[in-house]
Amino acid sequence: MRPTVNDIAREAGVSLATVDRVLNARPGVRAQTITAVNDAISKLGYVRDMAAANLARSRNYRMAVVLPDTESQFLHTLLAAISHAAALAATARTEVEIHRFPAEDMHALADILARLGAAQVAGIALMAPETPIVRDAVRALKALHIPVVALVSDLPNTEADHFVGIDSRAAGRTAGVLMGRFLGEKPAKVVVLAQSMLLRESIERRRGFDEVMQSDFPQVEVLQTLETHGSADTLRQVVTELVRNTDGLRGIYLLGSGHRALAAVLRDLRLLGRLTLIGHELTPHTRRALEVGQLDAVITQNVGHLARSALRVLRAKADRGVIDEAQEQLRIEIVIRENLPPDGDDAHSF
Amino acid sequence: MRPTVNDIAREAGVSLATVDRVLNARPGVRAQTITAVNDAISKLGYVRDMAAANLARSRNYRMAVVLPDTESQFLHTLLAAISHAAALAATARTEVEIHRFPAEDMHALADILARLGAAQVAGIALMAPETPIVRDAVRALKALHIPVVALVSDLPNTEADHFVGIDSRAAGRTAGVLMGRFLGEKPAKVVVLAQSMLLRESIERRRGFDEVMQSDFPQVEVLQTLETHGSADTLRQVVTELVRNTDGLRGIYLLGSGHRALAAVLRDLRLLGRLTLIGHELTPHTRRALEVGQLDAVITQNVGHLARSALRVLRAKADRGVIDEAQEQLRIEIVIRENLPPDGDDAHSF
DNA sequence: GTACAAATGATTGACGTACATCAGAAGCTT
């Protein structure tokens, strides 16, 4: 049989109450006694039964996920993954509420965070750009001892406890190497397309991409970044103009998603399938584009893992548990047609 | 507050005992009453607290992992991952014992499986080739209602409940596409190196690789598979001879791991870094080879995830729980230098 | 040696579910 707290008490020659005090780091135990108890624990190989512990605590974990209300494919996918993870987490007495804020309105975001703080939620997963207002809001949450994890987008200069996502610069470097190797040794020109360069991720990706291109692929010329601001018209215009004025354009690096509009333009220009296209984030659109050969590779992160990881980390933080760093590490995934995960993995239908 | 069985009883107008009978599918309840209880359950949104349930059952899960005793880098890595996962699973009343059998001795394997069956373990994760003896042994286990999951290597024609691993053929296809694209459009020759073609994985990978090469990269000629049988001398001999007699050799596809010996030979032949090398499985060796540019890409699976997934699935099978297919799906990962996960992820040091 | 604080013991009632037992009610057959 597996040892219990009673066995520890007997082995250490102390009472159950003392063992409990040691286990839960409560005050009022001599250092010497603590040692004795810990010795007994390691001698018997005791491991605390988390199920029973949580039951006894009868603790419910009310977690909050806070996201911008942007209507992108990626956010859609992420949202589905979070809902799915939340449904499963319900079995483990964890309920998840999702809050969204107007993408540009940091004050609205701060309000939401303040309310969550006042409501004493057990933890918050936050996807937001790092602005002074956000920094202050996070600081306020930390003052209330509420764990905060950064989701997708890191918040390095805040007091956030953890970052769940991938290194954008390394992701950009990865995209760069693939682009360089796919293009081969002939001189070539590559253009970078972005919806907006205001997002930290876009900047970081671009930086990583450029680094690699300069150091490893001198034969490839990386043109200026074209911003489309999410408008299909703008995109059509800039791409058409670019193609007209550029000899030797052989690749496009898509900093964000938004592949659909580009495919339409390229089709009209009779360039679809003749350029090397590399983008980010696996969504139903990019998946389809990979399947039919319109996209050559996608750099992505596993959103299912992302959602589960965020909840797990929050929970561990909430009851000062242990975090398995190896498990929570998100990988920069390279997806091509041949290793596309089966459908349903990123578009949870249930 | 979250509803409990008591709330269900009140809502359905029945007693606690009846709710319990319905929940645990015990006999002696009228169909009509069952419906009433189920209605109450869905109305209140009740979800059974698995922690409390398992505690009450006071159930311990004794799981077994059965592996060949081959001394490969991959098995080493896998073993570390399993130990790590097992240590964490201990918190959830799950203990894991690891058994190893002589790689060629299927009877020894059958013995182990029979003993585990007799010992009534809660589940078995099995990595073994599919032979008639193994098929029979698995069938015997199923007769005892012991869940069996296939690990790494699928057992499609047995009664195994689940497969935790990746599709080797798709992995081979992925390697093929990368090889083809990295080599570019010039005619080229590629050789395939294997320790042995007896393993199902090797055959499947080779098959996927060839498929892709033939259909997508006609300019690349894939030479015959060279078997090294794990001997560094044989490897040196066949590779040296090959290089001498082959014009235009530009790539090597390593079906297994065993990159170290190859690197030595290539260095002597002054070919290190001048060929495109693609291999399988991320281990300390292949990691290092990627870092220094000796390997161009590695196709792998996340062994940490593999180990955790196997234990989760076994547990879910053991108490007829739900399996989250999306979570248990292992991905075919492409690793290059730029997206190498941080160390420690595949070499758990603890 | 008394006074007081600190450390420890002893005991108890949760937490949500499983499972067993026994008594009683409802439904059926004849």
Place this chain on the structure above:
DNA sequence: AAGCTTCTGATGTACGTCAATCATTTGTAC
């Protein structure tokens, strides 16, 4: 309506841990 089976209710114990209470011992300072 009696006798029977099939359902249902009521009740209690257990699982391993948490958390609180109160009693008691030990240690320390004067």
